[in-house]
Structures are given as structure tokens and as C-alpha cells.
Amino acid sequence: IASASYNKTVQVWCADTGDCVQTHNGYGDLVTSMAFSHNSVLITLAARDNIVRVWRANTCECIQTLESHGGSVTHHS
Numbered sequence: 001i002a003s004a005s006y007n008k009t010v011q012v013w014c015a016d017t018g019d020c021v022q023t024h025n026g027y028g029d030l031v032t033s034m035a036f037s038h039n040s041v042l043i044t045l046a047a048r049d050n051i052v053r054v055w056r057a058n059t060c061e062c063i064q065t066l067e068s069h070g071g072s073v074t075h076h077s
Contacts, residue, residue: 002043004031010045012057022060 001013010031012022028049035044036057046052054064 002034002036004034004045006030008047010034010043012043022057024055024060 001015002010003013004010008025008027008030010024011020012024013019014021024043024045027045027047028051030048031045032048033046036042037044041057042063043055043057044052045055050067052066053062054066055062
């Protein structure tokens, strides 16, 4: 399970225990959207800083940034 917060972070939680297992931070603005890949290996995170980031779910490593958006990114699929 993943959750976004007004403090510009995304946290990944263990559904079985309720423990926070990762925190993704460093966003310039509010995170507005997120999604896991079909196999839960990647997480995409979009923010009002006009950037979409792709993270490895198990390491918190950002592997891709998509920065050509002209405004806030609020939805993706």
C-alpha cells in the first residue's frame, strides 16, 4: 500500500503488519498521483512540480524522471 502526504512524501506500507517500510521524499511540491506497476516492481509518482518519477519499489531508487510537462501532473495510467 502507498500513501501520499501534504509534506511532499510518499510512504509504502506493509499491508500485513501496517508498518511503514519505505519513505520516498525530495519532491519540490505536493505529490498528486501514484501507481504501482502491474507486477509491483515500480511505482510512478506525479507531483505539482511538473515531474513524474519512476521508482524501484523495493529500493526507493529513482530510475527515471519525466520533466517535459507544462504544468502540474495529476493523473496517469
